[in-house]
Amino acid sequence: MEKKNIDWENIGFGYIPTDKRFVANYKDGAWDEGGLTEDPNIVMNECAGVLQYAQTVFEGMKAYTTEDGHIVTFRPDLNAKRMVDSAKRLEMPPFPEDKFVDAIVQTVKANEAYVPPYGTGATLYIRPYMFGINPVIGVKPATDYQFRVFATPVGPYFKGGVKPLTLCVSDFDRAAPHGTGHIKAGLNYAMSLHAIVTAHANGFDENMYLDSATRTKVEETGGANFLFVTKDNTVVTPHSTTILPSITRRSLMYVAEHYLGLKVEERDVYFDEVKDFAECGLCGTAAVISPVGKIVNHGEEICFPSGMEQMGPTIAKLRDTLTGIQMGRIEAPEGWLKYID
Numbered sequence: 001m002e003k004k005n006i007d008w009e010n011i012g013f014g015y016i017p018t019d020k021r022f023v024a025n026y027k028d029g030a031w032d033e034g035g036l037t038e039d040p041n042i043v044m045n046e047c048a049g050v051l052q053y054a055q056t057v058f059e060g061m062k063a064y065t066t067e068d069g070h071i072v073t074f075r076p077d078l079n080a081k082r083m084v085d086s087a088k089r090l091e092m093p094p095f096p097e098d099k100f101v102d103a104i105v106q107t108v109k110a111n112e113a114y115v116p117p118y119g120t121g122a123t124l125y126i127r128p129y130m131f132g133i134n135p136v137i138g139v140k141p142a143t144d145y146q147f148r149v150f151a152t153p154v155g156p157y158f159k160g161g162v163k164p165l166t167l168c169v170s171d172f173d174r175a176a177p178h179g180t181g182h183i184k185a186g187l188n189y190a191m192s193l194h195a196i197v198t199a200h201a202n203g204f205d206e207n208m209y210l211d212s213a214t215r216t217k218v219e220e221t222g223g224a225n226f227l228f229v230t231k232d233n234t235v236v237t238p239h240s241t242t243i244l245p246s247i248t249r250r251s252l253m254y255v256a257e258h259y260l261g262l263k264v265e266e267r268d269v270y271f272d273e274v275k276d277f278a279e280c281g282l283c284g285t286a287a288v289i290s291p292v293g294k295i296v297n298h299g300e301e302i303c304f305p306s307g308m309e310q311m312g313p314t315i316a317k318l319r320d321t322l323t324g325i326q327m328g329r330i331e332a333p334e335g336w337l338k339y340i341d
Contacts, residue, residue: 001112004153008120011155013286018151020110022103025133026093026145034103036110040150049132049142056186057086058129060285061247063108063151063340065118066328071340073126074326076104078247083128086183091141095130101338104128107149108340114153118327125154125286157287162319164293164308165205165282167221169271170195173212174219174242181219181242188244192222206282208295210271211240218269221282225249227289228269229279229314235262236277238269248283248322254333255321262314275302279312289319 006016017040024034049055059079064072080100087094104126108115116122128149132142172195175181180188192207199207206224211217218226218238225246228236235256237249256262274280280292293308294301306312311319324330328337 003115003117004113006114006116006153008116008122008153009155011122011153013154013157014152016114016152016154018111018114018153020107021148021150022107024095024099024103024147026147031093031095031099031147034099034147036106042146042148044133045135047135047137049134049136052136053132053139054185054187054190055090055092055136055142056129056131057083057090057092057184058127058186059083059184061104061126061128062285062326063115063124063126064326064328065115066337067118068328069118070328071108071112071115072326072328072337073104073108073340074338075247075251075336076101076338077335078250079104079128082184082245082247083130086185087130089180089183090185092130092132092145095147100128103147103149105338105340107151111151112341114151116153122153122155124151126151157290162287162290162311164291164304164306164310166203166294166296166308167206167208167292168199168202168204169295169297170199170207170209172198172207172209174209174222175212177211177213177242179242181240182244184244189223196222204296211242216270216272218271218274219243223286224282224284224290226269227252227281227283227315227318228274228277229281229312231276231278233262233278233314234265235314235318236265236267236269239266240268246284248285248288251336252283252289252318252322255318255325258333259321259330260314260317271297277304279306279315280304281311281315281318288323289315291315
């Protein structure tokens with residue numbers, strides 16, 4: 001299929017409408033078959049559950065053109081499972097995992113002309129989401145829901161290359177114990193907006209959130225998990241029941257152990273030990289892994305030995321290996337790549 005006339009190497013990370021999107025509806029206790037539509041607009045009642053009580057969950061993933069010309073997505077079965085977990089926590093009817101993956105395939109196939117060519121640095125970002133759509137005025141779950149998937153071509157998350165970030169330790173709490181921090185709900189991201197705007201206004205790229213119970217342990221940022229590298233080259237990631245289980249983080253930890261032969265640990269990471277790490281990174285779908293050069297805790301600076309000019313060597317290897325797998329340059333573990341064509 002002929003590609004759209006887009007300046008692939010210079011598009012930003014923003015929304016560009018594509019030709020088709022997938023829509024399915026839940027009514028009278030069952031999901032319909034759903035299908036593709038050209039209409040990007042949603043019509044709902046002014047009292048829709050999502051508008052009144054933020055009953056919505058979402059996922060994010062990408063489609064890539066591999067080195068040999070195939071179009072693939074990365075581990076969509078894990079996104080499907082995570083959305084089921086998110087839906088259950090907000091008393092929403094889970095969208096079946098097999099139908100989720102099929103909806104992703106249908107959406108990518110229908111927008112194949114928008115999948116950027118290999119080597120441009122751009123990808124097709126895919127956003128599945130679902131929400132309560134019927135009128136709800138009392139505080140209770142909706143009865144009717146809509147599941148949708150749209151896609152949009154995006155450029156690199158960080159324009160001009162990946163530069164080490166400067167973080168601040170946030171005074172705000174990201175998630176409460178026994179709350180919703182472990183699911184991908186829109187309400188969690190709404191809560192992070194004031195904190196990130198405040199961080200940007202103070203000259204920082206992102207926040208480091210500590211656990212809200214004791215404020216002694218590292219959790220995550222507003223939209224990414226942490227990875228640390230010790231001075232003896234062990235890859236460490238925080239364990240917590242209140243952080244989102246990142247698919248990218250899980251994949252990077254596997255790469256560290258099975259491709260790079262490194263020791264890995266998922267455990268409590270106390271803020272007091274952060275100063276002793278050699279490297280720090282943030283991982284997520286959008287940027288894969290971004291280096292952190294400095295963390296500021298109310299004026300006190302923690303500067304990582306990897307510096308503010310480039311990625312540390314271990315984080316760079318992790319990023320290069322995982323992107324190599326995603327782009328087909330390195331053989332993927334079985335089941336990691338879902339071939340669209």
